[in-house]
């Protein structure tokens with residue numbers, strides 16, 4: 001059994017530009033279910049995002065590395081039901097992710113094929129910047145760049161949610177998705193993602209103050225920049 005003492009640097013199959021498009025498309029479809037089950041965005045929306053949004057104008061939210069776009073679509077639906085006037089932008093430089101996301105449109109959501117650094121160069125600003133399962137994807141230099149970009153892009157709050165490396169989720173996710181091995185990338189990339197992810201203390205060491213890393217249940221972490229936080 002491979003050690004989890006340090007982050008793995010194995011590549012995820014979805015990052016291979018030549019990977020089978022049918023497998024990749026099924027994986028984006030399955031991310032929606034996986035994210036709904038494990039990513040806790042409903043709770044993050046209620047407790048952290050909704051209270052940070054302005055009420056006197058259109059609120060703006062950016063999802064960095066939006067992939068298939070399901071987190072952005074879920075947030076837009078919750079905001080609409082709460083009567084919140086909001087525009088959500090999802091950005092991802094991967095053309096396959098962008099094509100999947102734009103083929104699944106939702107009211108109040110726009111997808112752009114771009115990186116967070118492109119948006120900084122355009123001088124863009126958002127009330128809330130967030131990401132899901134982006135950080136484990138990045139090496140230390142790319143992480144530093146996304147953190148700096150988020151600082152420049154977020155006027156109120158930035159939340160980057162991800163997996164935390166541990167044996168229990170690795171074994172549980174591996175067993176739960178084993179049957180899907182041939183029909184999608186979920187098993188291989190999900191287990192690789194857990195092996196690639198940070199531990200809370202590792203990530204805290206990589207980010208400058210006032211960013212802080214919180215532990216989320218179960219086996220997840222949250223990198224936070226909250227400009228409105230009271231001491």
Ligand SMILES: C[S@@+](CC[C@H](N)C(=O)[O-])C[C@H]1O[C@@H](n2cnc3c(N)ncnc32)[C@H](O)[C@@H]1O
Pocket residue numbers: 031035064065066067068069071091092093094097114115116117131132133134137146
């Ligand atoms: C593992 S996927 C996560 C997709 C989606 N957020 C989800 O939860 O299903 C990470 C995505 O981040 C994108 N990405 C990496 N660096 C980025 C950056 N600086 N700006 C925007 N997207 C980025 C990659 O292209 C990839 O599609």
